[in-house]
Amino acid sequence: MKKLDELKEWRRTHYSVEITPELDGKRVTVFGWLASIREQGGITFLILHDKEGVVQITMHKDKISRSVLEKAKSLREHSSIGVRGIVKSIDKAPHGAEIIPEEIRILGIVQRQPPFTLFGGKMASIDKRLDIRVVDLRRPKAQAIFRIRHTVLTAIREFFIKRGYMEVSTPKIIATATEGGAALFPILYYDKEAFLAQSPQLYKEQLVIPFEKVFEIGPIFRAEESRTLRHLSEVVSIDVEEAFVSYEDIMKLIEQMIYHTVKKVRGRCSSETELLRHELPVPKVPFKNFTYRDVLEILEKEGITLSWGDDLSTQSLKILGKTMPEFYFITDWPTFMKPFYIKPKGDKQDISESFDFMHGAIELASGGSRVSSKRLLVKRLKEQGLEPKLFRYHLRIFDYGMPPHAGFGLGLERLMMVLTGQENIREVTIFPRDQSRLTP
């Protein structure tokens, strides 16, 4: 057993990337994890990485105390250490500067052979990586993905707050199905049956009464038996609802939100997108807009015949994605294909004021104008085979001046797949949940 050192009075003076030639001769303290150790004759090089990047620690056999050198050589990749030493400006070092250590403290040792190395080498399968996910997240590419995610969330919050939307939180433990459709996870709520929310839909609609413009960024849960690269049982949904607007206004809002977000990612995360080798062009606005009927015609030309009312199969979405590898909307879906709260068009009741927001073959968001008349809502519930009684707590709000309103729900992970070029939604989720994975 190797002995661990105590942190004691040591505190970080610099992050790895802050070790620059200008600090030449200064004493610094850095903390991090060992990314690699290389011996070159009488010189030993350690690469230390922290959350910001890497720095090189260099030890000449004759110029360093024996105990420091022995300690360094005993280390294995992934060990967590602290290093106190003198910065030396030198061209041959990776960023023009390195640290000559005076003392090394071993703070966390590596007991087992990790299933992968941080830099280079073959990647282990996603299953093995997810088993020790936080170690996997040290990989530079994973770091890049989640830095981008952080930037995306920040940009989206900035965007809505600046435009006067209020951030809200709604219950994730609910009494009844919100919209029918997706399967819910039942849970035991004291002595009652309850469910995990599949969407904040009904709550956010109600919240336009006091707040007019709201958004929520929070988890939603779906108990679908979906075994694909783009479905999870728990995802983060970005939900917006606004009073006195229609679905066309909401589509415009999405367009601006995406434009703003991509601009921010490009501005703040250029090194991350470069590392991921993923081109992220500024999206061309306005986004293209096809009706459901247009899409059927496009698919017809591609040799796929669908009848009005057919869902777009995975195959047809893939073909659509090839012809349109960009952001676009599919609007005016048949009313019966959409949830009960989606508003039918005034003159054509069989078509709805609805849209799906797409990128290539992947559906990112759906939204629409909402039904604001209680009578119509009850009619729509019945048409969809739902029991209005179960929705009485929702319906009675409509007796107290429910304004016309519209909104959308967007899957954050799917947006992240598009922004980072990942094919598996698990890569953009810190601790993914699917039908076979409940841990870690």
Place this chain on the structure above:
RNA sequence: GCCUCGGUGGUGUAGUCCGGUCUAGCAUAGGACGCUGUCACCGUCCUGACUCGGGUUCAAAUCCCGACCGAGGCGCCA
């Protein structure tokens, strides 16, 4: 949920069709040594694996059955 495919050292793979040549190859990792400017360092040597259970056979990593685990596609779903 359905269909298809797979499970070989810590990790990624070759070998499986067509049983014997497998004492299981390669890379990476781990250990030892050498190398005074590496940066996926390099060189030499070493360590380490056929998912589990049953069956067929003179002989099974290889063929058959079952279990467990995983991957992809479709459907469901947003």
